[in-house]
Amino acid sequence: MVAVTFYGQSGFLVEVNGKKILFDPFISGNEKASHININDINPDFILLTHGHQDHVLDAEVIAKQSGAKLISNFEVTNWFVDKGVENTHPLNHGGGVELGDNDNKLRVQYVNAVHTSSMPDGSYGGQPGGFVVSYDGKDDKGAFYHCGDTALTMDMKLIPERTPLDFAMLCIGDNFTMDAKDAARAADFVKVQKVIGMHFDTFPPIEIDHDAARKIFADAGKELMLMDIGEKITL
Ligand code: NI
Ligand code: MN
Numbered sequence: 001m002v003a004v005t006f007y008g009q010s011g012f013l014v015e016v017n018g019k020k021i022l023f024d025p026f027i028s029g030n031e032k033a034s035h036i037n038i039n040d041i042n043p044d045f046i047l048l049t050h051g052h053q054d055h056v057l058d059a060e061v062i063a064k065q066s067g068a069k070l071i072s073n074f075e076v077t078n079w080f081v082d083k084g085v086e087n088t089h090p091l092n093h094g095g096g097v098e099l100g101d102n103d104n105k106l107r108v109q110y111v112n113a114v115h116t117s118s119m120p121d122g123s124y125g126g127q128p129g130g131f132v133v134s135y136d137g138k139d140d141k142g143a144f145y146h147c148g149d150t151a152l153t154m155d156m157k158l159i160p161e162r163t164p165l166d167f168a169m170l171c172i173g174d175n176f177t178m179d180a181k182d183a184a185r186a187a188d189f190v191k192v193q194k195v196i197g198m199h200f201d202t203f204p205p206i207e208i209d210h211d212a213a214r215k216i217f218a219d220a221g222k223e224l225m226l227m228d229i230g231e232k233i234t235l
Contacts, residue, residue, distance in 0.1 A: 002140055002166075002235045006227035008033040009054050010148070010198045012169060013043060017104040017137030021045045023146050023169075024055040025062055030202060033229045038062055045099060047108065047133075048072035049148030050117035051079065051125025054202065060085060071097070071108060075126030079119050093129055104137035111159060113150035115177070132163050142166040145190055149199060152182040156189035167235055168192045171199035172213055172224070173206030180213035184220040194235065196225045 003015040010024040011033075022043035027033045038058050046068045048056050056076070063070045063085045070080055074090040081088055089097055096109030109132045117125035130150060134143035145159060145168040159165065170186050171177035177199050178186060187195050195217065200208045210226050217224035227233065 002142070002144075003232055004196065004227075004235060005232040006196070006198075006229055007036055007041075008229040009202045010049065010146070010169070010171065012146070012196075012198070013041065014133070014144070016133075016135050016140045017100070017106070018139075019044045019100060019104060019106060021047060021133065022062065022068065023047050023131070024049055024148075025058040026054045026056075026202075027058050028061075029053070029057045030229075032202065036230055039065065042066050043068045045108070046070045047131050047146070048076055049113065049130055049146065050115065050128030051076050051119040052117065052149070053120040055149070056120065063087070069099070073110065073117070073126035073129060075124055076117070076119070079123065079125070091129075093127065096132075100135070100137070105135065106137070107134045108132075109134075109163075111145075112153065112155040113148040114153045115149040115151070132159055132165070134163055144168060145192070146198075147171060147186065149177045152178050152186050152189075154189075156186055159189075160191040165190055165192050167194040167196065169196045169198050172197040173200035173202075173208055175205040177206075180208065180216045180224070184217050184222060184224075187217070187222050188220065192222075194223050194225065196227060200226075 091110040100106035130148040
């Protein structure tokens, strides 16, 4: 049973095979997430899709207090090394790393995204990406995809050729990323039925009509889940 908790914007905690994987924490700067205490989040791994503030704001604090391994592209991990984060692992596009242990084989692959990336201080943040996380452990076997911030791209079609996915987190907020219509096409490209929406409602330009977004997915024969901040679901 894979558990997913939503922390707003593109932030999630995924619990699988006894490991906790935190994506893109933007919590302390999000009024809508004021009921979430970042001191309560104790991940094993922190995965950052790119350098923008709405994806990395709380990564330094959580990495230092938890000792979690911070994984992102080479430029993003180097930026956090300079801030005193000791446990990091750099990736670049197409590359992956095996994490976990014999009871819990976990692989994290950094895949293409069409977007930009700079750090909150304006320094170079490498090229943005998404993650494919696959796991084969005592309890859970499977894989999922967190697309990061991206446009719809044909590269998505490559993902399920190698790694069949159970579900995906896809950005749906329009303006800076895909809207729901393109996200439904992305769901088709990566061959998933279940999608957890992200990157919506945090700021006025990405506020969306929830019912309209769900209908776009339903009309495509797919399910769009729009989680409340702090809500935890099992998949
Ligand atoms: Ni971004
Ligand atoms: Mn963003």
